[in-house]
Amino acid sequence: MFKIETYDYTNKNFDEWDIPFDYHCVYILENGKEAYIGETNNSIRRAKEHASNSQKNKNKKYLFNKMHIITGSPMEETPAKHYENLLIKLMKVDKKFHIVNGSDGQKPHYQRKNDFERHFDKLWFQLEEKGLVKTKEFNTIINSNAYKYSPHTTLTEEQHKTLTSIVHTIDSGETLPHEPTFNTRPILIRGDAGTGKTVVATSLFHYLKSNERYRDKKIALVYANPCTRSEIQEVFKNTEGLSKKDVISPVEVTKQHYDIIICDEAQRLRRGKNLGMYYVHFKTGNVRLGFDKTHDELDWIMANSNCQILFYDGKQSTSPSDITREQFEERLYERKRGIRPIELDEQMRIKAGDSYVPYIYDVLYQKTTNNLAFENYDFKLFTSFSDMVNALDVKEKDMGLCRLCTGYAWEWKGKEDNKLVDICIDGVNIKWNSQTGGWLSNLNAKKEMGSIYTLPGLDLNYAGVIIGPDLVFDKLDNMIKINKDNFFDNKVKNGITVEELKAYILNTYAVFLTRGIRGTYIYVCDDNLREYFERYIPYY
Structure with missing residues (x-):
C-alpha cells in the first residue's frame, strides 16, 4: 500500500533520486536526533528548498542526513496533509526524534477521512519496522493524555x-x-x-x-x-x-x-x-x-x-x-x-454528537419522555453485569482506555486490608482504584473500579458505568430517589439535605456517562431503576 524509500540527504545529488511514484508524498528529514515532517507533490524540489533554507538560516540549521519519502497510490493532496498532521502530533509524543516543526501542519476535513485513517494504521507499522518510531501501536499514543491535551494539538x-x-x-x-x-x-x-x-x-x-x-x-x-x-x-x-x-x-x-x-x-x-x-x-x-x-x-x-x-x-x-x-x-x-x-458548544469528545450530554442530564433528572438514538455511538444498557464486563474487556483489548466506574455506593474495605474485596456484583469481585493520579495509564489497574476521584475531566474510549444501589426508583412516586445507607462518602453526605445529596449523586453519574468517546455501557443495580432506563437506552 505504501512505500518508504530512504535517500542520502548529505551529498545533495537530489536530481539523481529515483522517486517510485509521481504522487503527493509525506517525507521525514532526520539525523538520528531531530526530525522534520512535511508533505509535497514534488519531493526533489522540496529537498532542494530545505537544503537552501538551511544554508540561508544558519541559526535554524539542522544537519539532516536522511530523507524518508512515504508515497503510494492512496497519496492525494488532502490525505497527505492529514498524514502529515497525524505524524507530527504522534511522533512528538513517541519521542524517537525531537520534532522541529513549528506547527502541526493542516488538519483537513474530507469525506473519505475514515478510509485514509485505516491506511494510516498500516503505515505506522511500516514506520516502526523501519526504526522511525519506537511505539509499536499508535493507539497507545492516541490514548495518552500527552497526545490529547498537548498544547500543540490542532484545534477545531x-x-x-x-x-x-x-x-x-x-x-x-x-x-x-x-x-x-x-x-x-x-x-x-x-x-x-x-x-x-x-x-x-x-x-x-x-x-x-x-x-x-x-x-x-x-x-x-x-x-x-x-x-x-x-x-x-x-x-x-x-x-x-x-x-x-x-x-x-x-x-x-x-x-x-x-x-x-x-x-x-x-x-x-x-x-x-x-x-x-x-x-x-x-x-x-x-x-x-x-x-x-x-x-x-x-x-x-x-x-x-x-x-x-x-x-x-x-x-x-x-x-x-x-x-x-x-x-x-x-x-x-x-x-x-x-x-x-x-x-x-461543539461536542468534540463524544461521537454521539451535541444532543448526547443534554439527553443524559434529562434522563437522570427525569426531564424528558423522548427516546433518542445516537448513530455511530455504542450506547447499551446491560441486564447482566458479567456480560458488560466481558464486552468491555473485548473493547479494551481492541483499543484500550476502557474502564469500569461507579458512584461511592460500596465501602472501601481494601483501604485497611488489601485482601478484602470492595465490590461484588452478581458474583463478580472488583477492587476500588488503587491510585488517583495516573490511574488510566496504569495497565495493572484496568480491572479496578474507577471513582469520581479518578475520572473527572479525563477521556475513555468506552465507559462501563455501574449505577449502584445508592440510586433507586420509587414506582409509587414515579421518582428516582437516593438510598443514603448505600452511599459511603461521608465527606460528601455529611451536613447536607437529601435533595442536595441527590443532586451530587446524579451529577456524579452524569460525569461517568459523559466520559466515553466511542461508547457507554451501563449496568443498573436496582431493578426498578433499570426498568426506567430501559425506556431511554437500548438494552443488550
Whole structure:
C-alpha cells in the first residue's frame, strides 16, 4: 500500500533520486536526533528548498542526513496533509526524534477521512519496522493524555475561535476596570463535557507563554482536582518550553501575585464545607491573604491575579465542597465586576454528537419522555453485569482506555486490608482504584473500579458505568430517589439535605456517562431503576 524509500540527504545529488511514484508524498528529514515532517507533490524540489533554507538560516540549521519519502497510490493532496498532521502530533509524543516543526501542519476535513485513517494504521507499522518510531501501536499514543491535551494539538474551528476570542479580550483591555473603584472582569468560558475546554486551556497557556507580549508575565494554570492536575503536569513536563511547575493548585495562588490565572474545571473550586483533611490547607490559604473562613478558592484567584480566565461547567459539580453555582455566579456578577462570557458548544469528545450530554442530564433528572438514538455511538444498557464486563474487556483489548466506574455506593474495605474485596456484583469481585493520579495509564489497574476521584475531566474510549444501589426508583412516586445507607462518602453526605445529596449523586453519574468517546455501557443495580432506563437506552 505504501512505500518508504530512504535517500542520502548529505551529498545533495537530489536530481539523481529515483522517486517510485509521481504522487503527493509525506517525507521525514532526520539525523538520528531531530526530525522534520512535511508533505509535497514534488519531493526533489522540496529537498532542494530545505537544503537552501538551511544554508540561508544558519541559526535554524539542522544537519539532516536522511530523507524518508512515504508515497503510494492512496497519496492525494488532502490525505497527505492529514498524514502529515497525524505524524507530527504522534511522533512528538513517541519521542524517537525531537520534532522541529513549528506547527502541526493542516488538519483537513474530507469525506473519505475514515478510509485514509485505516491506511494510516498500516503505515505506522511500516514506520516502526523501519526504526522511525519506537511505539509499536499508535493507539497507545492516541490514548495518552500527552497526545490529547498537548498544547500543540490542532484545534477545531470552534476551539480556535474560542482561543482567539480570549486572546483578543485580553489584548483589548476589555477585562480591565472602567473606574478606579471597579474590579477586573473575569473571562468565563462555559461548555458541556466534551467540548474541549481543557485542550483550549492548555493551548491558551502555551500561546501566552510563547508570545513576546506575555512570555515575561507571571501566568499559571490552576486545577483544584489533584488527579487532573497531576495528569496535566505530566503533559507540561514533557512539552518543550513548559514546566510542570506551571500547573498549580488553588492554594499555591495565595503564595504570590499573578498577572494571569487560567483556571480549568472552575466548578471544582472549593469553599469551606466538607473539606476533610484539606481544611488545614484551606485555612492556611485564607490566613495568607488576610481572609476569614467565609472566603473561598475563587476569592483567592480574584484577589491575587490581574486577569482571570475561568473554564466552567456547573453541571459537573459533585461535592458540597464545590462552590455552588449560585455562589459562583453571584460572585462574578456582583456590583462593579461582571464577566466577559464565551461559549464552547461543539461536542468534540463524544461521537454521539451535541444532543448526547443534554439527553443524559434529562434522563437522570427525569426531564424528558423522548427516546433518542445516537448513530455511530455504542450506547447499551446491560441486564447482566458479567456480560458488560466481558464486552468491555473485548473493547479494551481492541483499543484500550476502557474502564469500569461507579458512584461511592460500596465501602472501601481494601483501604485497611488489601485482601478484602470492595465490590461484588452478581458474583463478580472488583477492587476500588488503587491510585488517583495516573490511574488510566496504569495497565495493572484496568480491572479496578474507577471513582469520581479518578475520572473527572479525563477521556475513555468506552465507559462501563455501574449505577449502584445508592440510586433507586420509587414506582409509587414515579421518582428516582437516593438510598443514603448505600452511599459511603461521608465527606460528601455529611451536613447536607437529601435533595442536595441527590443532586451530587446524579451529577456524579452524569460525569461517568459523559466520559466515553466511542461508547457507554451501563449496568443498573436496582431493578426498578433499570426498568426506567430501559425506556431511554437500548438494552443488550
